[in-house]
Amino acid sequence: QKEVEQNSGPLSVPEGAIASLNCTYSDRGSQSFFWYRQYSGKSPELIMSIYSNGDKEDGRFTAQLNKASQYVSLLIRDSQPSDSATYLCAVNDGNNRLAFGKGNQVVVIP
Amino acid sequence: NAGVTQTPKFQVLKTGQSMTLQCAQDMNHNSMYWYRQDPGMGLRLIYYSASEGTTDKGEVPNGYNVSRLNKREFSLRLESAAPSQTSVYFCASIPSRGIGYTFGSGTRLTVV
Numbered sequence: 001q002k003e004v005e006q007n008s009g010p011l012s013v014p015e016g017a018i019a020s021l022n023c024t025y026s027d028r029g030s031q032s033f034f035w036y037r038q039y040s041g042k043s044p045e046l047i048m049s050i051y052s053n054g055d056k057e058d059g060r061f062t063a064q065l066n067k068a069s070q071y072v073s074l075l076i077r078d079s080q081p082s083d084s085a086t087y088l089c090a091v092n093d094g095n096n097r098l099a100f101g102k103g104n105q106v107v108v109i110p
Numbered sequence: 111n112a113g114v115t116q117t118p119k120f121q122v123l124k125t126g127q128s129m130t131l132q133c134a135q136d137m138n139h140n141s142m143y144w145y146r147q148d149p150g151m152g153l154r155l156i157y158y159s160a161s162e163g164t165t166d167k168g169e170v171p172n173g174y175n176v177s178r179l180n181k182r183e184f185s186l187r188l189e190s191a192a193p194s195q196t197s198v199y200f201c202a203s204i205p206s207r208g209i210g211y212t213f214g215s216g217t218r219l220t221v222v
Contacts, residue, residue, distance in 0.1 A: 034210050043200055044153070046210040088153065096141050096160070096204055097168070098211060102152035 002027045004091050006101035015110050019076040023089030023101050026070070032092040033065060033072045037085045038103065044088055048074065079108045112137050116201050116214035123191045123221045131186040131217050133201030140206040142184035143168075144176065146197040147216075153200065159184055161206075191221045 003026040013019045025033075032051050036044035050056045050063040050072065062075040072091075076083055089101040114135045123129055135142065144156040155168030159178040173195060175187045184203075188195060198218050202211035 032209075036210075043213040043216050044211075045213075049209050090210075096206075097143070097155060097158060098153075099155075100145075100153040102150065 002030075002091065002093055002099045004089055004099050004101040006089050006104050008104050010105040010107060012107045012109055013079050015079060015081060015108055017079050019079050019083065019106050019108070021074045021076075021087050021089075021104050021106070023072045023074075024070055025072070025089075025091045025099075027091065027093065028067075028070060029094065030091045031094060033063070034090040034092070034098065035061075035063060035072075035074045036088040036090060036100075037083075038088060039085045076106070079106075081108050081110055084108045114201055114203055114212050114214035116199075116217050118217060119215065120218050121220070123188075123219065125192060125221060127191050128187065128189050129191065130188075131199055131201075131219075132183070133185065133214055134183045135201075135203040135212070136182065137203065137205075137212065138181070139203035139212075140181070141204045142178065143202045143204075143211065144174075144184070144186045145200045145202065146170065146195075147200060148197050156186065156199075188219075191219075193221045195219065196221045 005024045035048040038044045048063040050065045060077045064073040086103040088103045090098040117132045143158040145153045157176040162181045201214040
């Protein structure tokens with residue numbers, strides 16, 4: 001059973017601050033990693049994908065991957081109230097099947 | 111609009127009833143998936159279809175069956191619904207070498 005862990009509880013951040021989310025995975029052979037955003041009552045929406053070690057930036061979002069340590073992180077800069085959502089980490093098992101973490105709720109306080 | 115369409119959006123069943131959740135995508139994607147999402151459990155894979163004509167079990171297949179009717183459609187059937195199948199069900203699809211799933215809007219199923 002390939003596992004994806006997101007252990008942090010709900011994260012409250014002031015508007016304009018940086019939100020930092022972490023995710024670890026068990027399968028050392030995993031090659032592709034994703035962050036999804038899910039608003040309450042809605043379906044998950046892909047916001048970032050990362051395949052190589054290092055950082056990948058897209059607007060206010062930065063994904064960081066460290067395969068040696070088997071973790072993926074997501075930074076949200078200049079957090080906005082519209083960023084309040086649950087963020088899901090997902091790992092591709094190599095056969096286009098994604099294993100998801102349980103998610104981290106982010107609340108941005110105006 | 112292109113995307114993944116799920117029907118119905120809401121459903122209440124009595125224990126022992128059967129129903130089929132429908133999913134269709136118009137993006138010419140090869141692979142399709144059914145997940146369930148429960149509070150505190152995250153998204154768990156029920157069944158998937160890597161290509162037209164093939165289906166395989168995922169993490170939690172018991173109590174479900176699937177049919178890949180054609181490249182566009184992938185249905186999930188509950189033969190005898192149980193309260194433990196109360197959940198939100200998501201269908202997703204991906205090209206053969208996609209960068210991430212496209213999800214449908216979900217079906218909220220309650221079994222009483």
